[in-house]
Amino acid sequence: xxxxxxxxxxxxxxxxxxxxxxxxxxxxxxxxxxxxxxxxxxxxxxxxxxxxxxxxxxxxxxxxxxxxxxxxxxxxxxxxxxxxxxxxxxxxxxxxxxxxxxxxxxxxxxxxxxxxxxxxxxxxxxxxxxxxxxxxxxxxxxxxxxxxxxxxxxxxxxxxxxxxxxxxxxxxxxxxxxxxxxxxxxxxxxxxxxxxxxxxxxxxxxxxxxxxxxxxxx
Amino acid sequence: xxxxxxxxxxxxxxxxxxxxxxxxxxxxxxxxxxxxxxxxxxxxxxxxxxxxxxxxxxxxxxxxxxxxxxxxxxxxxxxxxxxxxxxxxxxxxxxxxxxxxxxxxxxxxxxxxxxxxxxxxxxxxxxxxxxxxxxxxxxxxxxxxxxxxxxxxxxxxxxxxxxxxxxxxxxxxxxxxxxxxxxxxxxxxxxxxxxxxxxxxxxxxxxxxxxxxxxxxxxxxxxxxxxxxxxxxxxxxxxxxxxxxxxxxxxxxxxxxxxxxxxxxxxxxxxxxxxx
Numbered sequence: 001x002x003x004x005x006x007x008x009x010x011x012x013x014x015x016x017x018x019x020x021x022x023x024x025x026x027x028x029x030x031x032x033x034x035x036x037x038x039x040x041x042x043x044x045x046x047x048x049x050x051x052x053x054x055x056x057x058x059x060x061x062x063x064x065x066x067x068x069x070x071x072x073x074x075x076x077x078x079x080x081x082x083x084x085x086x087x088x089x090x091x092x093x094x095x096x097x098x099x100x101x102x103x104x105x106x107x108x109x110x111x112x113x114x115x116x117x118x119x120x121x122x123x124x125x126x127x128x129x130x131x132x133x134x135x136x137x138x139x140x141x142x143x144x145x146x147x148x149x150x151x152x153x154x155x156x157x158x159x160x161x162x163x164x165x166x167x168x169x170x171x172x173x174x175x176x177x178x179x180x181x182x183x184x185x186x187x188x189x190x191x192x193x194x195x196x197x198x199x200x201x202x203x204x205x206x207x208x209x210x211x212x213x214x215x216x217x218x
Numbered sequence: 219x220x221x222x223x224x225x226x227x228x229x230x231x232x233x234x235x236x237x238x239x240x241x242x243x244x245x246x247x248x249x250x251x252x253x254x255x256x257x258x259x260x261x262x263x264x265x266x267x268x269x270x271x272x273x274x275x276x277x278x279x280x281x282x283x284x285x286x287x288x289x290x291x292x293x294x295x296x297x298x299x300x301x302x303x304x305x306x307x308x309x310x311x312x313x314x315x316x317x318x319x320x321x322x323x324x325x326x327x328x329x330x331x332x333x334x335x336x337x338x339x340x341x342x343x344x345x346x347x348x349x350x351x352x353x354x355x356x357x358x359x360x361x362x363x364x365x366x367x368x369x370x371x372x373x374x375x376x377x378x379x380x381x382x383x384x385x386x387x388x389x390x391x392x393x394x395x396x397x398x399x400x401x402x403x404x405x406x407x408x409x410x411x412x413x414x415x416x417x418x419x420x421x422x423x424x425x426x427x428x429x430x431x432x433x434x435x436x437x438x439x440x441x442x443x444x445x446x447x448x449x450x451x452x453x454x455x456x457x458x459x460x461x462x463x464x465x466x467x468x469x470x471x472x473x474x475x476x477x478x479x480x481x482x483x484x485x486x487x488x489x490x491x492x493x494x
Contacts, residue, residue, distance in 0.1 A: 121331035
Protein backbone atom coordinates (compact mmCIF):
# COMPACT_ATOMS: atom_id res chain seq x y z
CA UNK A 1 0.00 0.00 0.00
CA UNK A 2 2.81 2.28 0.98
CA UNK A 3 4.63 1.48 -2.24
CA UNK A 4 1.60 2.16 -4.39
CA UNK A 5 1.07 5.48 -2.70
CA UNK A 6 4.69 6.37 -3.34
CA UNK A 7 4.40 5.35 -6.98
CA UNK A 8 1.24 7.37 -7.60
CA UNK A 9 1.98 10.44 -5.57
CA UNK A 10 5.69 10.92 -5.97
CA UNK A 11 7.22 8.68 -8.57
CA UNK A 12 4.91 8.98 -11.58
CA UNK A 13 4.66 12.80 -11.60
CA UNK A 14 8.45 13.08 -11.42
CA UNK A 15 9.05 10.34 -13.97
CA UNK A 16 6.48 12.00 -16.24
CA UNK A 17 8.76 15.02 -16.62
CA UNK A 18 11.68 12.74 -17.47
CA UNK A 19 9.55 10.73 -19.85
CA UNK A 20 8.68 13.85 -21.81
CA UNK A 21 12.40 14.59 -22.24
CA UNK A 22 13.02 11.00 -23.32
CA UNK A 23 10.22 11.20 -25.88
CA UNK A 24 11.61 14.48 -27.18
CA UNK A 25 15.07 12.93 -27.48
CA UNK A 26 13.62 10.06 -29.49
CA UNK A 27 11.35 12.16 -31.67
CA UNK A 28 14.19 14.47 -32.64
CA UNK A 29 16.76 11.71 -33.13
CA UNK A 30 14.79 9.10 -35.08
CA UNK A 31 13.78 11.11 -38.17
CA UNK A 32 17.15 12.83 -38.52
CA UNK A 33 19.01 9.60 -37.80
CA UNK A 34 16.99 7.94 -40.53
CA UNK A 35 17.60 10.80 -42.93
CA UNK A 36 21.33 10.71 -42.19
CA UNK A 37 21.36 6.96 -42.71
CA UNK A 38 19.61 7.23 -46.07
CA UNK A 39 21.84 10.04 -47.32
CA UNK A 40 25.03 8.33 -46.19
CA UNK A 41 23.96 5.05 -47.79
CA UNK A 42 23.13 6.78 -51.07
CA UNK A 43 26.43 8.66 -50.97
CA UNK A 44 28.27 5.45 -50.39
CA UNK A 45 26.62 3.45 -53.17
CA UNK A 46 25.98 6.08 -55.84
CA UNK A 47 28.31 8.94 -54.93
CA UNK A 48 31.55 9.71 -56.70
CA UNK A 49 34.84 8.62 -55.17
CA UNK A 50 35.00 11.54 -52.75
CA UNK A 51 31.42 11.23 -51.50
CA UNK A 52 31.68 7.48 -51.25
CA UNK A 53 34.93 7.70 -49.25
CA UNK A 54 33.51 10.34 -46.93
CA UNK A 55 30.48 8.17 -46.28
CA UNK A 56 32.66 5.19 -45.54
CA UNK A 57 34.82 7.20 -43.14
CA UNK A 58 31.70 8.48 -41.39
CA UNK A 59 30.47 4.95 -40.82
CA UNK A 60 33.86 3.68 -39.64
CA UNK A 61 34.24 6.54 -37.21
CA UNK A 62 30.79 6.52 -35.64
CA UNK A 63 30.45 2.77 -35.52
CA UNK A 64 33.83 2.54 -33.86
CA UNK A 65 33.26 5.21 -31.23
CA UNK A 66 31.44 4.17 -28.03
CA UNK A 67 28.27 6.23 -27.84
CA UNK A 68 28.98 7.49 -24.34
CA UNK A 69 32.43 8.65 -25.42
CA UNK A 70 30.89 10.33 -28.45
CA UNK A 71 28.47 12.20 -26.18
CA UNK A 72 31.34 13.28 -23.92
CA UNK A 73 33.31 14.53 -26.90
CA UNK A 74 30.37 16.55 -28.19
CA UNK A 75 29.36 17.98 -24.83
CA UNK A 76 32.67 18.35 -22.99
CA UNK A 77 35.18 18.36 -25.84
CA UNK A 78 33.73 20.61 -28.51
CA UNK A 79 33.35 23.69 -26.28
CA UNK A 80 37.14 24.00 -26.31
CA UNK A 81 36.78 24.52 -30.07
CA UNK A 82 34.08 27.09 -29.41
CA UNK A 83 31.16 24.79 -30.26
CA UNK A 84 28.77 24.70 -27.35
CA UNK A 85 25.67 22.53 -27.08
CA UNK A 86 22.98 22.25 -24.45
CA UNK A 87 22.84 18.83 -22.77
CA UNK A 88 19.72 18.07 -24.81
CA UNK A 89 21.25 19.28 -28.07
CA UNK A 90 24.48 17.37 -27.51
CA UNK A 91 22.52 14.20 -26.77
CA UNK A 92 20.34 14.49 -29.84
CA UNK A 93 23.37 15.17 -32.05
CA UNK A 94 25.19 12.14 -30.64
CA UNK A 95 22.16 9.90 -31.14
CA UNK A 96 21.64 11.08 -34.70
CA UNK A 97 25.27 10.49 -35.64
CA UNK A 98 25.37 7.04 -34.07
CA UNK A 99 21.94 5.96 -35.31
CA UNK A 100 22.69 7.32 -38.79
CA UNK A 101 25.87 5.26 -39.06
CA UNK A 102 24.15 1.99 -38.23
CA UNK A 103 21.02 2.76 -40.24
CA UNK A 104 23.11 3.59 -43.30
CA UNK A 105 24.59 0.10 -43.21
CA UNK A 106 21.16 -1.52 -43.29
CA UNK A 107 20.04 0.72 -46.12
CA UNK A 108 23.26 0.25 -48.09
CA UNK A 109 22.84 -3.51 -47.91
CA UNK A 110 19.24 -3.20 -49.04
CA UNK A 111 20.13 -0.88 -51.94
CA UNK A 112 22.75 -3.34 -53.13
CA UNK A 113 20.23 -6.17 -52.98
CA UNK A 114 17.86 -4.45 -55.43
CA UNK A 115 18.36 -6.08 -58.82
CA UNK A 116 20.40 -4.06 -61.31
CA UNK A 117 17.64 -4.42 -63.90
CA UNK A 118 15.52 -1.96 -61.93
CA UNK A 119 18.06 0.81 -62.49
CA UNK A 120 18.57 -0.15 -66.15
CA UNK A 121 14.84 -0.13 -66.86
CA UNK A 122 14.40 3.24 -65.14
CA UNK A 123 17.24 4.76 -67.14
CA UNK A 124 15.91 3.28 -70.38
CA UNK A 125 12.68 5.22 -69.72
CA UNK A 126 14.66 8.45 -69.56
CA UNK A 127 14.99 8.81 -65.79
CA UNK A 128 18.17 10.35 -64.47
CA UNK A 129 20.23 8.26 -62.09
CA UNK A 130 18.90 10.25 -59.14
CA UNK A 131 15.28 9.93 -60.25
CA UNK A 132 15.80 6.19 -60.51
CA UNK A 133 17.36 6.12 -57.04
CA UNK A 134 14.56 8.06 -55.38
CA UNK A 135 11.51 6.70 -57.18
CA UNK A 136 12.54 3.13 -57.94
CA UNK A 137 15.52 1.89 -55.91
CA UNK A 138 14.99 3.55 -52.52
CA UNK A 139 11.35 2.54 -52.05
CA UNK A 140 12.35 -1.08 -52.60
CA UNK A 141 15.49 -0.81 -50.49
CA UNK A 142 13.66 0.90 -47.66
CA UNK A 143 11.16 -1.92 -47.44
CA UNK A 144 13.96 -4.45 -47.19
CA UNK A 145 15.93 -2.40 -44.66
CA UNK A 146 12.95 -1.75 -42.41
CA UNK A 147 13.40 -4.68 -39.98
CA UNK A 148 17.01 -3.67 -39.34
CA UNK A 149 16.28 0.02 -39.24
CA UNK A 150 13.45 -0.71 -36.79
CA UNK A 151 15.89 -2.51 -34.52
CA UNK A 152 18.10 0.56 -34.50
CA UNK A 153 15.15 2.71 -33.51
CA UNK A 154 14.43 0.38 -30.63
CA UNK A 155 18.06 0.50 -29.52
CA UNK A 156 17.81 4.27 -29.66
CA UNK A 157 14.82 4.28 -27.32
CA UNK A 158 16.95 2.51 -24.76
CA UNK A 159 20.28 4.24 -25.25
CA UNK A 160 18.54 7.59 -24.97
CA UNK A 161 19.13 7.01 -21.23
CA UNK A 162 22.79 7.92 -21.83
CA UNK A 163 21.68 11.55 -22.11
CA UNK A 164 21.55 11.46 -18.33
CA UNK A 165 25.37 11.39 -18.33
CA UNK A 166 25.30 14.86 -19.92
CA UNK A 167 22.94 16.10 -17.17
CA UNK A 168 20.00 15.93 -19.53
CA UNK A 169 17.48 14.62 -17.01
CA UNK A 170 15.39 12.18 -18.95
CA UNK A 171 13.48 9.13 -17.72
CA UNK A 172 16.40 7.15 -16.26
CA UNK A 173 17.94 10.29 -14.80
CA UNK A 174 14.69 11.32 -13.18
CA UNK A 175 14.36 7.83 -11.72
CA UNK A 176 17.89 7.91 -10.37
CA UNK A 177 17.25 11.21 -8.61
CA UNK A 178 14.00 10.08 -6.99
CA UNK A 179 15.52 6.77 -5.95
CA UNK A 180 18.49 8.46 -4.33
CA UNK A 181 16.21 10.86 -2.50
CA UNK A 182 13.64 8.32 -1.31
CA UNK A 183 15.82 5.18 -1.09
CA UNK A 184 13.05 3.33 -2.96
CA UNK A 185 15.32 1.79 -5.57
CA UNK A 186 13.25 -1.31 -6.27
CA UNK A 187 9.95 0.45 -6.96
CA UNK A 188 11.55 3.26 -8.90
CA UNK A 189 13.66 1.22 -11.27
CA UNK A 190 10.92 -1.36 -11.76
CA UNK A 191 8.53 1.36 -12.87
CA UNK A 192 11.20 2.96 -15.08
CA UNK A 193 11.82 -0.46 -16.66
CA UNK A 194 8.11 -0.95 -17.31
CA UNK A 195 7.89 2.45 -19.01
CA UNK A 196 10.79 1.54 -21.34
CA UNK A 197 9.09 -1.77 -22.06
CA UNK A 198 5.88 0.01 -22.99
CA UNK A 199 7.72 2.44 -25.27
CA UNK A 200 9.48 -0.42 -27.02
CA UNK A 201 6.16 -2.25 -27.36
CA UNK A 202 4.48 0.76 -28.96
CA UNK A 203 7.47 1.28 -31.28
CA UNK A 204 7.38 -2.38 -32.27
CA UNK A 205 3.70 -2.16 -33.17
CA UNK A 206 4.29 0.98 -35.22
CA UNK A 207 7.14 -0.75 -37.05
CA UNK A 208 4.98 -3.80 -37.72
CA UNK A 209 2.34 -1.52 -39.15
CA UNK A 210 4.95 0.21 -41.31
CA UNK A 211 6.33 -3.09 -42.58
CA UNK A 212 2.85 -4.12 -43.59
CA UNK A 213 2.09 -0.78 -45.17
CA UNK A 214 5.26 -0.78 -47.27
CA UNK A 215 5.10 -4.46 -48.22
CA UNK A 216 4.39 -5.60 -51.74
CA UNK A 217 4.00 -9.08 -53.24
CA UNK A 218 7.31 -10.71 -54.11
CA UNK B 219 12.17 -26.01 -100.39
CA UNK B 220 8.70 -27.28 -99.53
CA UNK B 221 9.95 -28.50 -96.21
CA UNK B 222 11.22 -25.08 -95.31
CA UNK B 223 7.97 -23.38 -96.12
CA UNK B 224 6.28 -25.75 -93.70
CA UNK B 225 8.59 -24.39 -91.05
CA UNK B 226 7.56 -20.81 -91.59
CA UNK B 227 3.81 -21.02 -92.07
CA UNK B 228 3.18 -17.32 -91.43
CA UNK B 229 5.43 -16.23 -94.24
CA UNK B 230 4.28 -13.04 -95.96
CA UNK B 231 5.30 -12.93 -99.57
CA UNK B 232 4.41 -9.25 -99.82
CA UNK B 233 7.29 -8.48 -97.46
CA UNK B 234 9.56 -8.71 -100.42
CA UNK B 235 7.97 -5.73 -102.06
CA UNK B 236 7.00 -3.68 -99.05
CA UNK B 237 10.45 -2.16 -98.78
CA UNK B 238 10.26 -0.69 -102.21
CA UNK B 239 6.74 0.64 -101.91
CA UNK B 240 6.90 2.43 -98.55
CA UNK B 241 8.46 5.85 -98.59
CA UNK B 242 11.70 5.46 -96.69
CA UNK B 243 12.18 7.98 -93.89
CA UNK B 244 15.14 6.98 -91.75
CA UNK B 245 14.28 7.18 -88.05
CA UNK B 246 17.26 5.41 -86.62
CA UNK B 247 20.70 5.34 -88.15
CA UNK B 248 23.38 3.23 -86.52
CA UNK B 249 26.82 3.99 -87.85
CA UNK B 250 29.87 1.84 -87.41
CA UNK B 251 29.47 0.83 -83.76
CA UNK B 252 32.47 -0.67 -81.98
CA UNK B 253 32.50 -2.01 -78.46
CA UNK B 254 35.16 -3.99 -76.63
CA UNK B 255 35.53 -5.15 -73.06
CA UNK B 256 39.24 -5.32 -72.46
CA UNK B 257 40.57 -7.43 -75.30
CA UNK B 258 37.22 -9.01 -76.08
CA UNK B 259 35.65 -7.28 -79.04
CA UNK B 260 31.88 -7.52 -78.83
CA UNK B 261 30.93 -5.26 -81.74
CA UNK B 262 33.26 -4.75 -84.67
CA UNK B 263 31.70 -1.99 -86.71
CA UNK B 264 27.95 -2.43 -87.05
CA UNK B 265 25.83 -0.13 -89.22
CA UNK B 266 22.19 -0.23 -90.21
CA UNK B 267 19.26 2.08 -90.83
CA UNK B 268 15.67 1.72 -89.68
CA UNK B 269 12.98 3.55 -91.59
CA UNK B 270 9.72 4.81 -90.16
CA UNK B 271 7.21 2.02 -89.59
CA UNK B 272 9.73 -0.66 -90.35
CA UNK B 273 10.37 -3.82 -88.33
CA UNK B 274 13.96 -5.04 -88.29
CA UNK B 275 14.68 -8.40 -86.78
CA UNK B 276 18.21 -9.19 -85.66
CA UNK B 277 19.08 -12.88 -85.43
CA UNK B 278 22.27 -14.70 -84.70
CA UNK B 279 23.97 -17.05 -82.26
CA UNK B 280 24.39 -16.05 -78.62
CA UNK B 281 27.51 -14.02 -78.12
CA UNK B 282 27.04 -12.35 -81.51
CA UNK B 283 26.66 -8.96 -79.79
CA UNK B 284 22.94 -8.50 -80.51
CA UNK B 285 21.97 -7.35 -77.02
CA UNK B 286 25.04 -5.16 -76.71
CA UNK B 287 24.13 -3.55 -80.01
CA UNK B 288 20.62 -2.70 -78.79
CA UNK B 289 22.00 -1.25 -75.55
CA UNK B 290 24.47 0.84 -77.53
CA UNK B 291 21.56 2.45 -79.37
CA UNK B 292 20.13 4.06 -76.23
CA UNK B 293 23.59 4.34 -74.68
CA UNK B 294 22.87 2.00 -71.78
CA UNK B 295 26.20 0.73 -73.00
CA UNK B 296 28.38 3.49 -74.37
CA UNK B 297 30.03 2.41 -77.61
CA UNK B 298 33.78 2.89 -78.01
CA UNK B 299 33.35 4.15 -81.54
CA UNK B 300 30.52 4.90 -83.91
CA UNK B 301 27.46 7.09 -83.86
CA UNK B 302 23.72 6.74 -83.52
CA UNK B 303 21.23 9.17 -85.04
CA UNK B 304 17.58 9.45 -84.08
CA UNK B 305 15.54 11.47 -86.55
CA UNK B 306 18.73 12.94 -87.90
CA UNK B 307 19.96 14.09 -84.51
CA UNK B 308 23.02 12.46 -83.01
CA UNK B 309 22.32 10.53 -79.80
CA UNK B 310 24.86 11.76 -77.28
CA UNK B 311 25.49 10.11 -73.97
CA UNK B 312 26.15 13.30 -72.01
CA UNK B 313 23.97 13.65 -68.92
CA UNK B 314 22.11 16.64 -70.27
CA UNK B 315 21.20 14.94 -73.55
CA UNK B 316 20.78 11.23 -73.09
CA UNK B 317 17.56 11.21 -71.08
CA UNK B 318 15.83 13.20 -73.78
CA UNK B 319 16.77 10.53 -76.33
CA UNK B 320 15.98 7.59 -74.12
CA UNK B 321 12.40 8.81 -73.77
CA UNK B 322 12.07 8.45 -77.52
CA UNK B 323 13.69 5.01 -77.66
CA UNK B 324 11.47 2.45 -75.97
CA UNK B 325 13.18 -0.66 -74.67
CA UNK B 326 11.80 -4.06 -73.72
CA UNK B 327 14.08 -6.46 -71.87
CA UNK B 328 14.37 -10.20 -71.80
CA UNK B 329 13.65 -10.26 -68.06
CA UNK B 330 10.94 -7.54 -68.19
CA UNK B 331 12.55 -5.49 -65.41
CA UNK B 332 9.19 -4.28 -64.16
CA UNK B 333 9.46 -2.18 -61.01
CA UNK B 334 8.68 -4.70 -58.29
CA UNK B 335 7.24 -2.36 -55.67
CA UNK B 336 4.43 -0.82 -57.73
CA UNK B 337 1.42 -2.15 -59.62
CA UNK B 338 1.25 -2.72 -63.37
CA UNK B 339 -0.60 0.56 -63.77
CA UNK B 340 1.97 2.47 -61.72
CA UNK B 341 4.76 0.85 -63.70
CA UNK B 342 3.36 2.39 -66.86
CA UNK B 343 2.57 5.66 -65.10
CA UNK B 344 5.77 6.38 -63.24
CA UNK B 345 7.88 7.68 -66.12
CA UNK B 346 4.93 9.72 -67.43
CA UNK B 347 4.74 11.44 -64.05
CA UNK B 348 8.42 11.79 -63.25
CA UNK B 349 10.03 12.09 -66.68
CA UNK B 350 7.30 13.61 -68.83
CA UNK B 351 5.93 15.53 -65.83
CA UNK B 352 2.34 14.76 -66.80
CA UNK B 353 -0.48 15.55 -64.40
CA UNK B 354 -1.76 12.47 -62.58
CA UNK B 355 -5.20 12.10 -64.21
CA UNK B 356 -3.67 12.55 -67.64
CA UNK B 357 -0.93 10.00 -66.89
CA UNK B 358 -3.46 7.52 -65.54
CA UNK B 359 -5.60 7.81 -68.64
CA UNK B 360 -2.59 7.32 -70.90
CA UNK B 361 -1.34 4.37 -68.85
CA UNK B 362 -4.70 2.62 -68.95
CA UNK B 363 -4.88 3.18 -72.68
CA UNK B 364 -1.48 1.57 -73.19
CA UNK B 365 -2.37 -1.34 -70.90
CA UNK B 366 -5.54 -1.87 -72.93
CA UNK B 367 -3.42 -1.89 -76.07
CA UNK B 368 -1.51 -4.93 -74.79
CA UNK B 369 -4.63 -6.54 -73.30
CA UNK B 370 -3.63 -5.94 -69.69
CA UNK B 371 -6.14 -3.33 -68.55
CA UNK B 372 -8.01 -5.76 -66.30
CA UNK B 373 -4.76 -6.66 -64.53
CA UNK B 374 -3.70 -3.05 -63.98
CA UNK B 375 -3.94 -3.27 -60.19
CA UNK B 376 -1.69 -6.34 -59.86
CA UNK B 377 1.94 -6.26 -58.77
CA UNK B 378 4.67 -7.70 -61.03
CA UNK B 379 5.06 -10.72 -58.76
CA UNK B 380 1.38 -11.53 -59.32
CA UNK B 381 1.70 -11.61 -63.10
CA UNK B 382 2.74 -14.48 -65.35
CA UNK B 383 5.84 -13.96 -67.47
CA UNK B 384 3.81 -13.23 -70.57
CA UNK B 385 1.62 -10.74 -68.73
CA UNK B 386 4.65 -9.05 -67.17
CA UNK B 387 6.28 -8.71 -70.57
CA UNK B 388 3.13 -7.19 -72.04
CA UNK B 389 3.06 -4.64 -69.20
CA UNK B 390 6.69 -3.79 -69.88
CA UNK B 391 5.80 -3.24 -73.54
CA UNK B 392 2.98 -0.90 -72.44
CA UNK B 393 5.43 0.91 -70.16
CA UNK B 394 7.76 1.58 -73.08
CA UNK B 395 4.92 2.49 -75.47
CA UNK B 396 3.48 5.01 -73.03
CA UNK B 397 6.43 7.32 -73.68
CA UNK B 398 5.37 7.55 -77.34
CA UNK B 399 8.79 6.45 -78.57
CA UNK B 400 10.02 6.94 -82.11
CA UNK B 401 11.40 3.44 -82.12
CA UNK B 402 10.98 0.36 -79.93
CA UNK B 403 13.89 -1.96 -79.13
CA UNK B 404 13.08 -5.53 -78.09
CA UNK B 405 15.90 -7.51 -76.52
CA UNK B 406 14.87 -11.18 -76.76
CA UNK B 407 11.41 -10.40 -75.38
CA UNK B 408 10.27 -14.02 -75.27
CA UNK B 409 13.48 -15.80 -74.29
CA UNK B 410 12.69 -15.85 -70.57
CA UNK B 411 9.14 -17.10 -71.08
CA UNK B 412 7.67 -20.56 -70.89
CA UNK B 413 6.97 -21.73 -74.45
CA UNK B 414 3.21 -21.54 -74.01
CA UNK B 415 3.46 -17.87 -72.99
CA UNK B 416 5.49 -16.60 -75.92
CA UNK B 417 2.43 -16.48 -78.19
CA UNK B 418 0.64 -13.69 -76.32
CA UNK B 419 3.73 -11.48 -76.39
CA UNK B 420 4.41 -12.12 -80.07
CA UNK B 421 0.75 -11.35 -80.86
CA UNK B 422 1.10 -7.95 -79.21
CA UNK B 423 4.31 -7.26 -81.12
CA UNK B 424 2.69 -8.28 -84.38
CA UNK B 425 -0.16 -5.85 -83.74
CA UNK B 426 2.35 -3.10 -83.09
CA UNK B 427 4.10 -3.84 -86.37
CA UNK B 428 0.73 -3.65 -88.14
CA UNK B 429 0.00 -0.32 -86.45
CA UNK B 430 3.21 0.97 -87.95
CA UNK B 431 5.34 1.13 -84.80
CA UNK B 432 9.02 1.24 -85.77
CA UNK B 433 10.75 -1.72 -84.16
CA UNK B 434 14.13 -3.38 -83.82
CA UNK B 435 13.71 -6.89 -82.46
CA UNK B 436 16.40 -9.28 -81.31
CA UNK B 437 14.82 -12.72 -81.20
CA UNK B 438 15.18 -16.43 -81.82
CA UNK B 439 11.54 -16.66 -82.90
CA UNK B 440 12.02 -17.37 -86.59
CA UNK B 441 8.29 -17.66 -87.19
CA UNK B 442 7.85 -14.12 -85.93
CA UNK B 443 10.83 -12.92 -87.93
CA UNK B 444 9.58 -14.41 -91.18
CA UNK B 445 6.03 -13.11 -90.84
CA UNK B 446 6.64 -9.64 -89.40
CA UNK B 447 10.11 -8.47 -90.37
CA UNK B 448 10.67 -6.05 -93.22
CA UNK B 449 14.31 -6.93 -93.00
CA UNK B 450 16.22 -9.62 -91.19
CA UNK B 451 19.77 -8.95 -90.06
CA UNK B 452 22.05 -11.87 -89.35
CA UNK B 453 24.84 -11.11 -86.89
CA UNK B 454 27.77 -13.17 -85.84
CA UNK B 455 30.90 -12.32 -83.87
CA UNK B 456 30.10 -8.65 -83.62
CA UNK B 457 29.40 -8.09 -87.30
CA UNK B 458 26.46 -8.06 -89.64
CA UNK B 459 27.07 -11.00 -91.95
CA UNK B 460 24.11 -10.46 -94.16
CA UNK B 461 20.75 -8.79 -94.22
CA UNK B 462 17.73 -8.72 -96.44
CA UNK B 463 14.03 -9.45 -96.63
CA UNK B 464 13.04 -12.58 -94.69
CA UNK B 465 12.41 -14.62 -97.82
CA UNK B 466 15.99 -14.07 -98.88
CA UNK B 467 17.59 -14.71 -95.49
CA UNK B 468 15.50 -17.77 -94.68
CA UNK B 469 15.29 -19.39 -98.11
CA UNK B 470 18.29 -18.12 -100.01
CA UNK B 471 20.95 -17.22 -97.48
CA UNK B 472 24.18 -16.22 -99.18
CA UNK B 473 26.55 -16.91 -96.34
CA UNK B 474 27.52 -20.38 -95.23
CA UNK B 475 27.36 -19.29 -91.57
CA UNK B 476 23.79 -18.04 -91.97
CA UNK B 477 22.76 -21.38 -93.45
CA UNK B 478 24.42 -23.24 -90.59
CA UNK B 479 22.77 -21.05 -87.97
CA UNK B 480 19.32 -21.42 -89.52
CA UNK B 481 19.55 -25.18 -89.78
CA UNK B 482 20.68 -25.37 -86.17
CA UNK B 483 17.78 -23.16 -85.07
CA UNK B 484 15.20 -25.18 -86.98
CA UNK B 485 16.56 -28.34 -85.41
CA UNK B 486 16.25 -26.78 -81.98
CA UNK B 487 12.92 -25.03 -82.28
CA UNK B 488 11.61 -26.52 -85.49
CA UNK B 489 8.02 -27.52 -85.13
CA UNK B 490 7.54 -25.51 -81.94
CA UNK B 491 8.10 -22.31 -83.73
CA UNK B 492 4.69 -21.90 -85.24
CA UNK B 493 3.75 -18.69 -83.52
CA UNK B 494 4.25 -16.89 -86.77
